[in-house]
Amino acid sequence: MKRFVPLIIVFFVIAGFGQERKYVTVHKTQKLMGSRFDITVVAINEEIGYIHIDEAISEITRIEKLISSWNPDSETSLINKNAGIEPVKVSFELFRLIERAKKISEITEGAFDISYASMDKIWKFDGSMKNKPTEEEIKRSIAKVGHEKIILDAKDNTVFLKEKGMKISFGAIGKGYAADKVKELLVSKQVVAGIINASGDLTTWGTKASGEKWLIGIANPLSKDKIFSWLPVVESSVATSGNYER
Template sequence: MRSALIYIALFTSMLTIAQQNYKRTLKLMGSRFDITVVANDETSGNAAIDKAVAEITRLEKMISSWDSTSQTAAINKNAGIQPVYVSTELFELIARALKISQLTQGAFDISYASMDKIWKFDGSMTAAPSPDAIAQSVAKVGYQNILLDKKAQTVFLKEKGMKIGFGAIGKGFAADKAKALLMADGIVGGIINASGDLNTWGTQADGSDWKVAITNPFNKSKAFSWLPVVNSAVVTSGNYEKYVSFNGKRYSHIIDPRTGYPTTGIISATIFTKDAEVADALATSVFVMGIEVGLDFVNQLKGVECILIDDKGKMYTSENIDLENEE
């Protein structure tokens, strides 16, 4: 009996060693996705990745405001006209988004899609828009006007011209869903990287933790630090590539949906928490809140940590972050 147990232990060890990381990079939801899974062979690894891709594609068809046949497009088309019946999955996503809006006092708002695009980050702007134009640009924004009827399972945008969009939560939502699907299928480890929205589970094939680099925004080839990511999500929002400067002040492409003004001060916000969907929404929220308010906000949330970098390159961390510095 004892020798049989030893044999089983050795065989299990051999199976573990035989596993490898299998990775594929592709464009989904208009962004780069890197999907890595731990599997015993190439066939099962590719099958798992195919399944994740199919799931993300399905979700994109549901939440895309650009797809005229999507449920989201139907909600927007009927703004100010009538409620729209939606799937349980989309209804619950919108309900969670509204809770985050309440929690962040509107710093996160999926009705940001109603905003007039008066700020340009393509180098064409020579002056900031007028205060009146900025105020008018957010006139139709307001999560309070997204009305949910739980019994009828409908969504109604109260004002004509209102729109919702999932640009600040959609990739995290998709990463969570793909991860859950693969875990249910018995994939023991993996990482879904949706253009910086990462969600991990298990370990790499060699047993080591997945790690994420906190990039130096002023030199992307250098990392401030590396952090292990164990069965959790990491999302970074940054404005070091899209911004405009007027009178010596730098304005981010991330705009405060409450005021219509671009955010200033922070150039990178990284959130660590259990779910990529929540991390995605909070990264945008903290960016809008600013360093002092954002740090205070995160420190009050259980199971959430953050790293912020300001426009001078100074790093700020929440209370329980332990950095592994890059040498």
């Protein structure tokens, strides 16, 4: 009888490895960074899935505290407060992000520029504007825009805005950056698949729990409740923009 014990143990071990692990899809929508975030992960069960979603939310909150120009305690706000006064020492992460933004400005010859934020006071995109700014107001604001006026010192990790009244903002890339950082975090924690949709800045990895490709619905701008087109994606990012909502 003793001869059969090892064989029985081996049989159960082999049988255990032969079983396919089943996954579930867990989803949560939450307002973060002033926008809607849809976070979807594929996990071995709902409990684990929601743990990973909470980790994602914590990471987005961390990034918001770093780059938000609306949070008076953020590093970005500190840079803006000291415009035309003195350089501000920042974290390596924020320094690299600003450095990257300046590089994109150079490549696009200024078509992309995080210093556009100095025009926030005269242009409102929330529907509250009643009158257009005067030509003089526009000229004064434009004079403060220019990526070449953002001075970086890589040795001391400092950022200096040359003119008083200058401001930087990550409105154009902040949500996409947050989505990428969340993906990086969850992949490092062996989350097999997911979608991070930051109000149109979307990144994916892996596949659905069923093994199928993720399907991304592009909203019809003339009827937001209808899907204009479906886009299958694998290990890809998608960015959308429109004039029908903020």
